[in-house]
Amino acid sequence: MKIVAVEAIPFAIPYRKPLRFASGEVHVADHVLVRVRTDDGVVGLAEAPPRPYTYGETQESIVAVVEKLFAPDLVGLSLLERETVRARMERTVGNPAAKAAVDMAVWDALGRTLDLPVTQLLGGWTDRMRVCHMVGFAPDAEMVAEAERVRDRYGIRTFKVKVGRRPVDLDVDACRALRTALGPDVELYIDGNRGWTASEAARALQAMADLDLTLAEELCPADDVLGRRWLTARTTVPTVADESATTPGEVTRELLGGSATAISIKTARTGFSTSQRILHQCEGLGVEVVMGNQIDGQIGTACAVAFGAAHRSSSRRAGELSNFLDMSDDLLTEPLEISGGELAVRPGPGLGIDIDPDKLARYRRD
Structure with missing residues (x-):
């Protein structure tokens, strides 16, 4: 149950119509797919939506902080060491969506490992x-x-x-x-x-x-x-x-x-x-x-x-x-x-979701 890799994959999917509100508007879901891989071959998933007008994060900043700061600090930890995962990410100020996605991907990986739903x-x-x-x-x-x-x-x-x-x-x-x-x-x-x-x-x-x-x-x-x-x-x-x-x-x-x-x-x-x-x-x-x-x-x-x-x-x-x-x-x-x-709630272990590889290939931006 040890973490061997933490990946951040940028992708972009257009909205059918923009959502407009007082602090901005959104035309494209330019999000980041976060994947946590373990030595057992399990992959946990989550999504980070950057909101620069609210928290200052961008798609590029989320990819950078996950790959350059979080991943090196988390590789080698067990999925059960969630408090240590959280503490090591908290060394970095801000970056709430990036931290949240990594945390949820760890929970998803744990659920898949134990064959239990995250909920x-x-x-x-x-x-x-x-x-x-x-x-x-x-x-x-x-x-x-x-x-x-x-x-x-x-x-x-x-x-x-x-x-x-x-x-x-x-x-x-x-x-x-x-x-x-x-x-x-x-x-x-x-x-x-x-x-x-x-x-x-x-x-x-x-x-x-x-x-x-x-x-x-x-x-x-x-x-x-x-x-x-x-x-x-x-x-x-x-x-x-x-x-x-x-x-x-x-x-x-x-x-x-x-x-x-x-x-x-x-x-x-x-x-x-x-x-x-x-x-x-x-x-x-x-x-x-x-x-x-x-x-x-x-x-x-x-x-x-x-x-x-x-x-x-x-x-x-x-x-x-x-x-x-x-x-x-x-x-x-x-x-x-x-x-x-x-x-x-989706049935099945973890979050109960899986990624379509063809869609990811179509929409990823890296």
Whole structure:
């Protein structure tokens, strides 16, 4: 069970349509496939999605840090030495997506070695999650049409609406159009991607007080600690920390400082090992968590649902697990399928996924 190689393979798959939000927009999934190989011939898989406008990582930087820094430090370790793996990667500052992918690939390799699903190793609470779909910036009619199509085709009834535009009225009108079209039985919540000031966010929430929003995520800049604290104290909508809570220490600051009342967990930036730390923090403090999405492909989505389904508290809310629907293709031999508003954990050892070698050859960029 010793690690003999850690590989980082860049690939790029276009989206059918771009996803637009306050901090940027995505046209191509220019991600990195991470593979951890063992001396038993086992290969663990994960995916690193670079988000330079959020964490500063690029496809090139992820490949470089995995191959030049992480791989030499990890080769020779056992798959059971996950704490040592984590500690050695933590010597390097930042690089959350790169670290997360390596961590999850190690877990996948361990599951394959033991012939057990990763979700069972993590906790084994359930085998599926309800799905939330993210709706990006577009004219109101297009946003409504997308939500209706996803609801009718996949049975999804929870929607996260991207906001953060100026003037604020653009997003207020969009949310009102969605609520009118979808009716009262569909859950709506908003994500500002740090696009508004605290005062703009307060005005928007007041204008949408009758829309029954269930959450408001990262409406203000991540480093505006006082502004987010001021906003959280003045709204009845639970405020979710996302980009401002990417480490256990930041989670502590956000919750104890009153800047948030819930936390978004993204396995794409905290892997399985650090995500469990954050989840247990939140359980101890009695706050809700949401399984977030870093515009993951199907590999990353398989990781997110495996983690979310493994724990009682992370499976309570619908997870953001549908962005791969907008990709024109993917690398898996068997694509993920959303049915009845749910995504099931893939059966089989590890993450239960395999890479199609022909697709990888077609889309890889090295």
